[in-house]
Amino acid sequence: MKKTIIIRENRIDEAANALKEGKLVVFPTETVYGLGANAFDEEAVKNIFIAKGRPSDNPLIVHIANINQLKDLTGEIPEYAQSLIDAFWPGPLTLVMKKSDLVPEIITGGLDTVAIRMPSHPVALKLIKLSGVPIAAPSANISGRPSPTSEIHVVEDLSGRVDYILLAGDTSVGLESTVLDISGAIPQILRPGYITYEDIHEIIGQLKYDLHLTDKNITPKSPGMKYKHYSPKAKVIIVEGKYSRQKMTSMIDDYAEQGIKVGIMGTDELLKGFSGVVCCSLGDAKKISEVGNRLFRCLRDLDQQKVDVILAESFNREGLGVAIMNRLEKAAGYHIINSEEDMQ
Numbered sequence: 001m002k003k004t005i006i007i008r009e010n011r012i013d014e015a016a017n018a019l020k021e022g023k024l025v026v027f028p029t030e031t032v033y034g035l036g037a038n039a040f041d042e043e044a045v046k047n048i049f050i051a052k053g054r055p056s057d058n059p060l061i062v063h064i065a066n067i068n069q070l071k072d073l074t075g076e077i078p079e080y081a082q083s084l085i086d087a088f089w090p091g092p093l094t095l096v097m098k099k100s101d102l103v104p105e106i107i108t109g110g111l112d113t114v115a116i117r118m119p120s121h122p123v124a125l126k127l128i129k130l131s132g133v134p135i136a137a138p139s140a141n142i143s144g145r146p147s148p149t150s151e152i153h154v155v156e157d158l159s160g161r162v163d164y165i166l167l168a169g170d171t172s173v174g175l176e177s178t179v180l181d182i183s184g185a186i187p188q189i190l191r192p193g194y195i196t197y198e199d200i201h202e203i204i205g206q207l208k209y210d211l212h213l214t215d216k217n218i219t220p221k222s223p224g225m226k227y228k229h230y231s232p233k234a235k236v237i238i239v240e241g242k243y244s245r246q247k248m249t250s251m252i253d254d255y256a257e258q259g260i261k262v263g264i265m266g267t268d269e270l271l272k273g274f275s276g277v278v279c280c281s282l283g284d285a286k287k288i289s290e291v292g293n294r295l296f297r298c299l300r301d302l303d304q305q306k307v308d309v310i311l312a313e314s315f316n317r318e319g320l321g322v323a324i325m326n327r328l329e330k331a332a333g334y335h336i337i338n339s340e341e342d343m344q
């Protein structure tokens with residue numbers, strides 16, 4: 001067990017110095033909390049994989065605070081990258097580009113590309129600036145668990161495994177960044193996120209989704225995407241279709257007979273039909289960004305309440321709904337029940 005020092009922004013200098021010295025620092029970003037190390041320090045980056053229990057072929061995103069750092073990390077930058085940077089940085093868009101020789105292989109899982117993002121969280125930007133180096137950082141959770149969006153989540157997962165935890169409240173986006181590969185002929189979304197297909201299309205026109213996002217039998221181009229992700233301890237089942245509430249009600253009854261404790265995760269509109277069941281609200285159905293923000297928190301909250309099964313509402317796969325369903329489907333291991341087939 002490591003001694004973990006938990007601090008806030010008033011002690012950010014200590015965290016920046018720790019990064020310079022090759023130590024591990026958990027820090028807030030606008031998407032989720034990150035587990036950071038100096039991207040140029042191979043030994044420090046190795047320790048990220050150990051602390052998280054992350055498979056070594058799952059590459060890391062490098063976080064930067066200014067454009068000069070981008071030049072150090074990349075080889076070729078396509079011309080249109082500048083319009084994406086102008087539109088979305090700092091912010092939750094990660095760009096995958098050809099890597100420079102300075103980037104250690106351990107960061108890229110042996111690929112010749114590197115994933116880079118400039119976060120917009122003021123504490124993240126300040127930390128990167130003060131440390132003076134780019135920071136490699138995956139989400140600050142034990143590998144496989146839902147990404148951490150609250151202080152309690154990072155303390156729960158990584159206390160005793162890292163040198164510093166820098167806390168700054170809940171994250172505002174709550175879902176990880178969109179990963180866009182701009183190293184090939186046509187830009188490809190490898191992981192959907194807060195910045196949507198439509199947002200990017202408006203800036204660069206030509207664009208597609210990596211095929212694995214629409215066909216789960218295809219191996220993802222982004223190596224890490226093949227792993228099981230976002231899993232709470234409870235089993236998650238997505239219930240979709242217009243009879244979702246009725247289907248959930250009958251499932252709750254069946255589970256109750258077997259002594260299985262059920263939790264429901266959905267928008268207020270769905271939840272108001274239930275009483276005497278553990279529920280976690282994803283907010284107002286009309287505010288899809290609120291659903292995104294609460295998703296991981298609810299998965300963890302329901303675990304805290306020791307439910308065995310989580311029944312989750314389904315969302316339209318458009319706009320931000322694409323990212324929400326991507327995370328939810330992985331959390332559920334693609335276990336989806338169509339209430340319309342069952343209830344007619």
Ligand code: AMP
Pocket residue numbers: 058059060061096108111113114115137138139176179190191221222223224225
């Ligand atoms: P995490 O930091 O845990 O949110 O995960 C980072 C995501 O970025 C994973 O899905 C990685 O597979 C992806 N990624 C990082 N580097 C690359 C790269 N060079 N090429 C493709 N995907 C990448």
Ligand code: MG
Pocket residue numbers: 138139147
């Ligand atoms: Mg992650």
